[in-house]
Amino acid sequence: MASISSLLSPPNNLLYNPTKPLTLPPKLHFQTPKKTHFQNLPSFTFSPLILSPKRSQVLFAVAEDTQVDVSSEAARKLYIGNIPRTVDNAELTRIVEEHGAVEKAEVMYDKYSGRSRRFAFATMKTVEDANAVVEKLNGTEIGGRQIKVNITEKPLSTVESSLLQVEESQFVDSPHKVYVGNLAKTVTTEILEKFFSEKGKVLSAKVSRVPGTSKSSGFGFVTFSSDEDVETAITSFNNTLLEGQRIRVNKA
Numbered sequence: 001m002a003s004i005s006s007l008l009s010p011p012n013n014l015l016y017n018p019t020k021p022l023t024l025p026p027k028l029h030f031q032t033p034k035k036t037h038f039q040n041l042p043s044f045t046f047s048p049l050i051l052s053p054k055r056s057q058v059l060f061a062v063a064e065d066t067q068v069d070v071s072s073e074a075a076r077k078l079y080i081g082n083i084p085r086t087v088d089n090a091e092l093t094r095i096v097e098e099h100g101a102v103e104k105a106e107v108m109y110d111k112y113s114g115r116s117r118r119f120a121f122a123t124m125k126t127v128e129d130a131n132a133v134v135e136k137l138n139g140t141e142i143g144g145r146q147i148k149v150n151i152t153e154k155p156l157s158t159v160e161s162s163l164l165q166v167e168e169s170q171f172v173d174s175p176h177k178v179y180v181g182n183l184a185k186t187v188t189t190e191i192l193e194k195f196f197s198e199k200g201k202v203l204s205a206k207v208s209r210v211p212g213t214s215k216s217s218g219f220g221f222v223t224f225s226s227d228e229d230v231e232t233a234i235t236s237f238n239n240t241l242l243e244g245q246r247i248r249v250n251k252a
C-alpha cells in the first residue's frame with residue numbers, strides 16, 4: 001500500500017529540472033483544432049459568384065429579345081420634319097392617321113421658349129402603316145411648308161450609342177440659342193461650332209441626329225451667353241454657305 005508521502009509527492013518527471021525543458025505527461029497534453037487563415041473571414045469570401053451555363057443562356061436570350069424589339073420599333077417610327085410651328089400633337093395625329101394606325105405622335109418643343117422645333121416623331125402600329133405614311137406624306141405640303149417624312153434607321157451598336165450619348169451630354173444648353181437648318185450631311189458638331197466661333201464666343205453646338213442612329217437630321221443648335229451674340233450670329237451666318245449648302249439661322 002502506497003504511503004501518504006508518496007501520494008502527495010509529484011512524479012519525478014513533473015519536477016522542475018533546470019537542465020531539461022518542462023514536459024507534461026501524455027494524458028494531460030491536448031491539441032486545439034488547427035485554424036486556417038480564412039476561418040475568421042466573412043462567409044461570402046468562400047462563395048464566389050459563378051454563373052452556370054444555364055443562367056448565361058437565359059441572359060443571352062434576354063439580350064437578343066431586347067434587340068429584336070428595338071429594331072421592330074425603329075422600323076415603325078417616323079421622322080416628320082419641316083412642319084409648321086402651329087402643328088401640335090393632336091393635329092399631327094389627325095394628319096398621320098389618315099394613312100395608317102398611329103400608336104404615338106409627338107411634336108418636339110424647345111424647353112426654354114416652348115415653341116415647336118418644327119419636327120416630330122410618329123410611331124405606327126405596323127411596319128406597313130409606317131411605309132404607307134412615308135409614301136403618302138413625304139414631300140407634301142402642310143401649312144405652306146414641304147414636309148419630310150422617313151423611317152428611322154436601324155438602331156446603333158452599343159459603342160456608337162455610347163459615343164453619341166457622350167456628345168449629347170457635353171452640349172451646354174442656354175436660352176440664348178440659334179437654330180441652324182439645311183445642314184449638309186457632312187456637317188459635324190465640331191464643324192458647326194468652329195464655323196460659328198468665327199463671329200463670337202460659342203458656348204456649345206450640336207448637330208441633331210435621327211433618334212437611335214448616327215444620321216444627321218439636317219439641323220442643329222448653337223448656344224451663346226447673350227442675346228447680342230445671338231443677333232450677331234443670325235446677321236452674319238443666315239443664308240451663308242457651309243459645306244456647300246446655304247444654311248438657315250434663326251432664334252431657337
